Amino acid sequence: MLINFSDTATAFRNKSNFELRKSYVLFSTLAKPWVVQVGKVLSEFAFKTHLPVKGLIKSTVFNQFCGGESIEDCSDSIDGLIGVGVASILDYSVEGKESENDFDRTKNTVVHSIEYASKKTGVPLAVFKPTGMGRFALLEKKSLGHQLNEKEQAEWQRVVGRFREIAQAAHDFNIPVMVDAEESWIQQAVDDLVEQLMMEFNKERVIILNTIQFYRHDRLEYLQRALVHAENNGYFLGVKIVRGAYMEKERARAEEMGYPDPIQPDKASSDRDYDAGIRLLMENIQRVNFVCGTHNEASSQLLVSLMSEYGIDPGDRRIWFAQLYGMSDHISFNLAAAGYNVVKYLPFGPVKDVMPYLIRRAEENTSVRGQTGRELGLIKAELRRRKQEKHQPATLPS
Numbered sequence: 361m362l363i364n365f366s367d368t369a370t371a372f373r374n375k376s377n378f379e380l381r382k383s384y385v386l387f388s389t390l391a392k393p394w395v396v397q398v399g400k401v402l403s404e405f406a407f408k409t410h411l412p413v414k415g416l417i418k419s420t421v422f423n424q425f426c427g428g429e430s431i432e433d434c435s436d437s438i439d440g441l442i443g444v445g446v447a448s449i450l451d452y453s454v455e456g457k458e459s460e461n462d463f464d465r466t467k468n469t470v471v472h473s474i475e476y477a478s479k480k481t482g483v484p485l486a487v488f489k490p491t492g493m494g495r496f497a498l499l500e501k502k503s504l505g506h507q508l509n510e511k512e513q514a515e516w517q518r519v520v521g522r523f524r525e526i527a528q529a530a531h532d533f534n535i536p537v538m539v540d541a542e543e544s545w546i547q548q549a550v551d552d553l554v555e556q557l558m559m560e561f562n563k564e565r566v567i568i569l570n571t572i573q574f575y576r577h578d579r580l581e582y583l584q585r586a587l588v589h590a591e592n593n594g595y596f597l598g599v600k601i602v603r604g605a606y607m608e609k610e611r612a613r614a615e616e617m618g619y620p621d622p623i624q625p626d627k628a629s630s631d632r633d634y635d636a637g638i639r640l641l642m643e644n645i646q647r648v649n650f651v652c653g654t655h656n657e658a659s660s661q662l663l664v665s666l667m668s669e670y671g672i673d674p675g676d677r678r679i680w681f682a683q684l685y686g687m688s689d690h691i692s693f694n695l696a697a698a699g700y701n702v703v704k705y706l707p708f709g710p711v712k713d714v715m716p717y718l719i720r721r722a723e724e725n726t727s728v729r730g731q732t733g734r735e736l737g738l739i740k741a742e743l744r745r746r747k748q749e750k751h752q753p754a755t756l757p758s
């Protein structure tokens with residue numbers, strides 16, 4: 361089975377000409393790295409000094425990449441997506457909070473998103489970020505295996521409690537939850553905790569999923585070990601696989617602190633391990649549920665081909681394709697049209713608080729990173745196609 365990712369009529373079927381042109385202007389603007397850098401500094405300054413920029417941000421980048429400011433705000437976007445066969449994951453994208461009250465609030469929001477998902481058509485999974493549940497420095501210390509003092513131990517127990525409460529809600533409402541991956545130097549603590557929760561909650565079905573970043577050169581081996589661990593301990597392994605979003609930061613820190621770079625030497629190596637990961641998961645599909653989080657056409661096609669080779673139905677709920685809202689609709693919508701399970705991360709949160717997420721998306725979409733060229737090319741092709749279609753002479757009924 362070959363998916364035609366160039367079918368722009370399917371890719372943009374839920375977008376009007378006006379919306380397409382708006383996205384075109386936005387992606388053209390983001391293509392200029394200096395605009396993104398200036399925008400980043402200006403928006404930080406504007407929010408600090410209470411300048412009225414919210415409206416401008418909301419009608420541009422926020423609307424392109426986010427579902428709304430609250431869970432309920434996302435309802436229309438969820439309905440719009442499921443109307444064309446694409447599901448949503450509510451992603452509370454508030455970052456950079458560090459107080460216990462903030463962590464509790466984030467945990468409550470995630471639990472609420474799970475309950476909401478159980479009642480709303482088109483929201484089959486949930487997600488959260490480890491740094492939304494506990495202090496970065498604590499996750500780092502725990503990952504290094506350093507002894508925690510008494511206060512930190514109590515703090516760590518609260519982090520474990522928040523993870524567990526979310527897993528319990530995921531279990532009770534039957535909405536599996538994914539744990540995002542962030543920087544490598546806090547990942548060990550997250551891997552250990554999620555593994556523990558999988559042993560507890562994934563006995564009969566997958567309730568909690570960890571994330572594996574294949575831009576790390578040690579992760580294929582980690583996946584092999586995780587599969588053996590699941591087999592030996594009688595639980596189902598849940599994973600989301602991605603390439604990884606923090607490459608520059610990872611490389612810079614490794615160089616600055618003088619330890620070996622945890623990232624693959626080049627893009628081809630990340631691609632090779634990502635695809636090897638897909639193959640390994642397919643070989644073990646009896647024990648696995650997985651989410652293939654990528655905007656890469658070749659990896660998405662590889663999974664499609666393997667599913668057909670293994671005789672797995674496109675709609676088999678053990679396998680999901682995932683993309684981010686506002687990006688790579690040509691992958692999401694064409695896969696969904698062919699009957700595959702597709703889900704979009706639908707970020708939400710107050711405009712000011714989702715700025716770090718929006719800046720990451722903006723940076724990812726500069727011409728340097730290469731994603732924009734593809735988005736722009738596809739939008740242009742679709743606008744051209746619609747224009748030609750309009751000027752086609754009407755065919756006479758036979």
Ligand SMILES: Cc1cc2nc3c(=O)[nH]c(=O)nc-3n(C[C@H](O)[C@H](O)[C@H](O)COP(=O)(O)OP(=O)(O)OC[C@H]3O[C@@H](n4cnc5c(N)ncnc54)[C@H](O)[C@@H]3O)c2cc1C
Pocket residue numbers: 539540541542571573575602603604605606607623624625626627628630653654655656682683684705
């Ligand atoms: C649904 C979804 C969920 C996600 N969740 C997470 C998450 O939890 N944690 C996270 O970190 N990221 C996450 N991401 C982002 C993801 O890791 C990638 O940054 C992004 O998707 C781009 O990679 P790609 O597979 O789409 O494709 P591509 O565009 O083919 O690959 C780009 C990626 O390749 C890698 N790469 C690029 N150049 C090099 C190089 N020179 N050397 C080595 N590697 C290189 C980098 O990882 C880069 O992001 C998620 C993405 C999606 C779609």
